[in-house]
Amino acid sequence: QGPLVESGGGSVQAGGSLNLSCIVSGYDGDYSYSAGWFRQAPGKQREGVAAVGAPVGSNGDTKYAGSVKGRFTVSRDRAENVLYLHMTSLKSEDTATYYCAADIAPFAYFRLDPSDFTHWGQGTQVTVSS
DSSP states (O other): OOOEEEEOOEEEETTOOEEEEEEETTOTTOTTOEEEEEEEOTTSOOEEEEEEEOOTTSSOEEEEOTTTTTTEEEEEETTTTEEEEEEOSOOGGGOEEEEEEEESOTTTTTTOOGGGOOEEBOOEEEEEEO
16 A cells, blocks of 8 residues: 655635645555545644545545534545545644545544554645734
8 A cells, every 4th residue: 555645735824725635545446445634733743634434334434623623524536546635714723734644444534543544645734824
């Protein structure tokens, strides 16, 4: 599996929107893998933002951090193996380096915990100015 390549970061004013994309390589034909977005601000620990999984018997499930729920939307194109993060109503506290991650375990997404994910992208910077 891997590598993962993010794109779409940039600078935006508070209240604006940004879309991130991540090409998830190495999971072709595996439709049950977990994938997610994490972020890390300077001096802070990496934290979960949003993730998707596909436990057996489900059509897919998503998890969001409380701080982004209602503002961010995670989705993926399984056929193209691309993970997306649509971010709206951005706040200055959303400023961070955003990382895409994936893991073969269908339930890895559930806790939004970075330690549950094996493969990582290099990150893309998101800066929100107030």
